[in-house]
Amino acid sequence: MESVISLSEFKSDASRLLREIQEGSESLVLTQNGKARAVVEDYDTHRRRQEALLLLKLMVQGEVDVQRGKLTAQDKVFSTLRDRLARNQVENG
Template identity: 60%
Template structure:
């Protein structure tokens, strides 16, 4: 993924154009202040995709950790539990 680097002053003077460019090119914009990177601006759709990917990775790590520590439930037990819950909900309707 490429990124563009722009000073905060330049971003302030052309924010609308910079935002349009973000949407068109889907690459983050690194803002600098006094020559140092201080913030990143990115398209909201890209941000959402990134957040979903991070959440999925966290779940995978948690799953691996559960496996390593023996925190497992047999598939048959899970399905039996789900069937009981579904049947209970049907009875309540």
């Protein structure tokens, strides 16, 4: 859920509003001259949203790869990852 307030309202009571955002899951849409200009949300909420978007992008890319026939056998993927991990462990001692 989100609330809409003016930038001047936010400036006048920023500390309280930030506390409320951290305590709840609500974000604030800040307006300037009657138009939406920015969104303020809790940092953890922002990170979760960014991670969800990244996962969605990866899923879409995976679907595109499948449609194009760009597939790799599971055993080859894990073998390659094990090799890379082993090389990194040797390099980083």
